[in-house]
Amino acid sequence: MNTPADPMLPVPEIPHNHKQCVHDALKMAELLCVERGVQLTAIRHQVLELIWESHKAVKAYELLDRIRPLQAAAKPATIYRALDFLLAQGLVHRVESLNAFVGCSCSGHQHEQLLLICKQCEEVEERMAAEVMQVLAEEFRQAGFAAHSKAIEVHGLCKKCVG
Template sequence: MSISTELSSPHNHTNCIATALNTATQLCFERGVQLTAIRQQVLELIWENHHAVKAYDLLERIKPLQSAAKPATIYRALDFLIAQGFIHRVESLNAFIGCCNLKTAHEQLLLICKQCNDVEERPANAVMQSLAQEFQNAGFTVHHQAIEIQGICATCSQLNKDEEIA
């Protein structure tokens, strides 16, 4: 595992992982639910970077640790992690990412870079407010929202410009 150069904003990813795992551990304790070995391993695998991860990739990567792992093993762990809010499902990719904002926990905007595969979560408060207004106008009661934007992130855009010049 390396500190990727692909990340949309360069950062010490070790911190991301540590924070995510510590927070998950604490929240599980508070909620009286179990962060079992399998669940924690899946969470760690998801957090290896900021890419969206496929379920069957997780399955391959967990096999060295859990030789008995089958699809259900992964999907059950994913279900748990989603229910606890530790990860998000990216609907448009059939994939999963770690949640960067465990504490604030509001629904977020996902910016998915097709070039580097990073997914950035953004609270996007202004968007969420106008959405709330729209729901009220429509008389619509929200259970779940997925706001997924595909395109090219700022970092990749800049890289592409640099390459054009060079």
């Protein structure tokens, strides 16, 4: 079942401490919002926390269901407004191809990202992929195209699921 270690791959995976991971993301979000003078209100914070429950992309109406224990009166607009805010602050990404949302794992920087979306476990890995972005930029230049969007989504099987 297990494939032998690939000599090309660097260090073996550090086991993922998700509690820590979420904690860091939330702390970072709080910090950034203070810095920027915008309000990470209770609802927005809760939505962000719900999104970070896993690394899977999560749907708006799923968030709605999951926030109801905390916000009994929540309506679609409640979620979409929180999402609008979080997207604007770069704290989450919208996964266009899934109509779903995922926490941004490097919220500090404005950046282009590559999103690797696993069809099996549904987790989304975010990568900077500087070289890809650079080659893309050259392609845009050739096409005379002024790119705005900054996310590239690719579906497939992640390392854990491809085994």
